[in-house]
Amino acid sequence: MKPLVIFIGFVLISLISSAQDVTGLVKKVKTRLDRVNDYVAEGRMKTDVAFIKAPAGKVKIFFKKPNKFKLKRDGGISILPRGGVSVNMSSLLTSESYTAFSAGESQINGTTVKVIKLLPSAENSDVVLTTLYIDEANLLIRKASTTTRENGTYDMEMSYGKYAEYGLPDKVVFSFNTKDYKVPKGITLEYETGEKPAADKLKNKKGRIEINYTAYTINKGVSDKEFL
Amino acid sequence: MPPIIEVQNLSKKFREITAVDQLSFTVNEGDVYGFLGQNGAGKSTTIRMLLTLIEPTGGSVKIFGMDLQSHRREILRQVGAVIEKPDVYKYLTALENVRLFAKISGIGRLSEAKLMEELELVGLADRAHSKVKTFSQGMKQRLGVAIALVHDPKLIILDEPTNGLDPQGIADIRNLILQLSRQRNKTVVVSSHLLSEIELVANRLLIIDRGKKMVEGSSAELFDPAQTVVELETLDNDKALAQLQASEWNGLLQPTRSKLIVLKMDRKQIPLFHQSLAAMQVPVISLQPRHSLEDYFLQVTTGKQHVEAFTN
Amino acid sequence: MWKLLQIELFKIFKRPRTYISFAAITALVGIIQFGLKLDGTAYMEFMLRDLSMSFDIEGNILNAYLVCFIILQLLLVHVPLLISLIAGDLISGEANMGTLRLLLTKPISRTEVVFAKFLAATIYTLLLLLWMAILALFVSLLVFGSGDMLNLKSDYIVQLKSNDIMWRYIAAFGFAAIAMITVASLGFLLSMFAENSIGPIVATMSVIVVFTILSTLDIPIFNAIKPYLFTTHMIGWKGFFDVKVNADNEAIAGTVQNLGKVMQAAGILVLHIIGFLTASILVFRKKDVLS
Numbered sequence: 001m002k003p004l005v006i007f008i009g010f011v012l013i014s015l016i017s018s019a020q021d022v023t024g025l026v027k028k029v030k031t032r033l034d035r036v037n038d039y040v041a042e043g044r045m046k047t048d049v050a051f052i053k054a055p056a057g058k059v060k061i062f063f064k065k066p067n068k069f070k071l072k073r074d075g076g077i078s079i080l081p082r083g084g085v086s087v088n089m090s091s092l093l094t095s096e097s098y099t100a101f102s103a104g105e106s107q108i109n110g111t112t113v114k115v116i117k118l119l120p121s122a123e124n125s126d127v128v129l130t131t132l133y134i135d136e137a138n139l140l141i142r143k144a145s146t147t148t149r150e151n152g153t154y155d156m157e158m159s160y161g162k163y164a165e166y167g168l169p170d171k172v173v174f175s176f177n178t179k180d181y182k183v184p185k186g187i188t189l190e191y192e193t194g195e196k197p198a199a200d201k202l203k204n205k206k207g208r209i210e211i212n213y214t215a216y217t218i219n220k221g222v223s224d225k226e227f228l
Numbered sequence: 229m230p231p232i233i234e235v236q237n238l239s240k241k242f243r244e245i246t247a248v249d250q251l252s253f254t255v256n257e258g259d260v261y262g263f264l265g266q267n268g269a270g271k272s273t274t275i276r277m278l279l280t281l282i283e284p285t286g287g288s289v290k291i292f293g294m295d296l297q298s299h300r301r302e303i304l305r306q307v308g309a310v311i312e313k314p315d316v317y318k319y320l321t322a323l324e325n326v327r328l329f330a331k332i333s334g335i336g337r338l339s340e341a342k343l344m345e346e347l348e349l350v351g352l353a354d355r356a357h358s359k360v361k362t363f364s365q366g367m368k369q370r371l372g373v374a375i376a377l378v379h380d381p382k383l384i385i386l387d388e389p390t391n392g393l394d395p396q397g398i399a400d401i402r403n404l405i406l407q408l409s410r411q412r413n414k415t416v417v418v419s420s421h422l423l424s425e426i427e428l429v430a431n432r433l434l435i436i437d438r439g440k441k442m443v444e445g446s447s448a449e450l451f452d453p454a455q456t457v458v459e460l461e462t463l464d465n466d467k468a469l470a471q472l473q474a475s476e477w478n479g480l481l482q483p484t485r486s487k488l489i490v491l492k493m494d495r496k497q498i499p500l501f502h503q504s505l506a507a508m509q510v511p512v513i514s515l516q517p518r519h520s521l522e523d524y525f526l527q528v529t530t531g532k533q534h535v536e537a538f539t540n
Numbered sequence: 541m542w543k544l545l546q547i548e549l550f551k552i553f554k555r556p557r558t559y560i561s562f563a564a565i566t567a568l569v570g571i572i573q574f575g576l577k578l579d580g581t582a583y584m585e586f587m588l589r590d591l592s593m594s595f596d597i598e599g600n601i602l603n604a605y606l607v608c609f610i611i612l613q614l615l616l617v618h619v620p621l622l623i624s625l626i627a628g629d630l631i632s633g634e635a636n637m638g639t640l641r642l643l644l645t646k647p648i649s650r651t652e653v654v655f656a657k658f659l660a661a662t663i664y665t666l667l668l669l670l671w672m673a674i675l676a677l678f679v680s681l682l683v684f685g686s687g688d689m690l691n692l693k694s695d696y697i698v699q700l701k702s703n704d705i706m707w708r709y710i711a712a713f714g715f716a717a718i719a720m721i722t723v724a725s726l727g728f729l730l731s732m733f734a735e736n737s738i739g740p741i742v743a744t745m746s747v748i749v750v751f752t753i754l755s756t757l758d759i760p761i762f763n764a765i766k767p768y769l770f771t772t773h774m775i776g777w778k779g780f781f782d783v784k785v786n787a788d789n790e791a792i793a794g795t796v797q798n799l800g801k802v803m804q805a806a807g808i809l810v811l812h813i814i815g816f817l818t819a820s821i822l823v824f825r826k827k828d829v830l831s
Contacts, residue, residue: 046788046790047699047789047790048788048789049789050696051695051696051697052696052697053696053697053782053789053791054697054790055699055701055704055783055792055793056790071598072599073599076599076600076687076688077597077598077599077600077601077688077699078596078597078598079595079596079597079699080595080596080597080598081594081596082592082593082595082596151594176594177594178594179593180590181695181696181697182590182694182695242828276641276828276829279641279644279645280644280645281641281644282828282829282830283826283828300647301647301648301649302647303647304647307645309642311641311642311645312638313638314638314642315638315639315642316642317551317554317637317639319555320551320554328547328550328551329642329646332543332544332643332648333646334648
């Protein structure tokens, strides 16, 4: 018994110490992100969902602290995975009430990253678990994986460039699970071309949205009415 | 001068029914040609064949010396017709109707004045701008006539033009026919099931029954004592007919639907015919000469309505 | 020929009946627009129910382009009824009125009459569609504004960029014109056989209704006969609202997913028109006018 107790005690102590360690890292990342009060970004969005045929198009993204976020597409309609969290990176970190655990290290595109799991303290939080892959050297989140109660798991991969100093990515790729889509033919009065879309293609439940940012306008103030 | 209409062996079969059977007749220029027969005798079918509304199953029709089938358009340009009730577009005005049909009749654009003149002729000038649905039957009839005349045709074909008209309307049509013939020098073909209507206007007559020609000739001929119709009744008509067919009287026998034997001869020949029958020992019951077309018409066309018409 | 066509058009547009269709279209389009303007959000929520489970859809979804699509979808099934009202009456109506015999004693060939009447019916059909386009598309643009269009198909969703839509509507109305002319030519053919206009009108409507039901019923035993029903091809205009995608599943502007099939459907309809028209000419040339 004794060796086991000692072992558990040791693990606990190391966990707590590393928790303090990673909490500090997350805080540092957050501090950096906090330098951005607001931004307007322009970019190009591509949607890749098996059952959506959407053209790539220009988007304009508005952000204002603490968590106002809006994506506008030219032409008007945007289809985004449910739950703005996945799009709004800093909202991942807005909540103070989480517990951070280290989950070792990993590699993303050749960069060594710390893997940190965040557990929200609030019991009714929609987010069950967030895993961050943080590039410690540059204090940048390279990847985030969020598991929610309602909307499955989202992955978000970021690439950085010109705006890395603000912690703002040049490119974000969201991956997410999708539910089935089916509208009864009676409602759509479908035109039968006789051609069935490849069934496996539609069965692919992974959706992807890619946004390439071309320009950020940071901390120049954003009117509240942009978020209406 | 070719005849205006020359019909040869014209036939029309509707499935099993022969409506017109080997009909031949000729209409000359200037004729008012009366076309007589019971309802269903084949008058309308014949007239519709002359107007290309019905396709014949046999025979030929020449109008103005041209074959009707191959020269349809040239012929119809010179023909005006009122077919039974002259129905026109009810939702158009009288003037619009006349203008519309003038246009289709292949004449150039007519001035409004000319069209009004046409309506004036039939006494409808004051109603030129009224919709036809407000017209009485007689007014429609007159409008029909105006439409038939608007393109100044050489030949006018009137199929039962007096159907459904009151006595005044009938008289109007009769006068109009005479006027067209005498003043405008038109050739008119007019059909009717009433002899009384026809005999006053027609100079030539054709009587048909069950699609067959019964008699054709000028009014003068048909009323002529030299063309007296003799009806013979015997104890055995079949035998008597056979005897007559074998005799020199054969050529005078007339087709008939009645049970009687009918011959056509000069009134003066009748005593000789008597003697001849006696010589052949034909058991004669009666021998009756009829000298009017009316009697003849009565005989070939049996039907209550005609009897009423004639006895009135 | 031109003269005859003028006369036929004159006759069509002098009749009150002609305007019933225009009034009906105006009323129906108006009602749909009014309903969508007032309660369109609920309708869209219903249509997007499945999608909303995974996605947030933002923007002016219920814009003129979608409204026009909804209107066409609802109305184009019924416009044939309005067209048969005129087409089924073309010959039979004149036979009934007694004007056919007068018309055909004129120095015009029967083939000319058929063509003039058919062309007049075609022009009527085109005007009706034009009127519908004005109301459903241009009035909607004023009322609902423009924007990208979401075409909710049963298996997937197509998002069309607003600058990639107008030409699709022009093509769609062109296709609809062919479809409606097919109906007109059927009504016209049937009108040869009757001496009152009710028969051919009802017969045309019945054919359309029965065929449309068979075309849209998703029951396997009917699927075999669907390709042979011209009504199946009449909704081919919808094909213009689907796009091709590239390897990245990115919609390519200016493309049509299955243009070949759409063109084939149009071709089948054109063949029907030619068939019905040829039959009409043959029947009419031989027809004995007894009315």
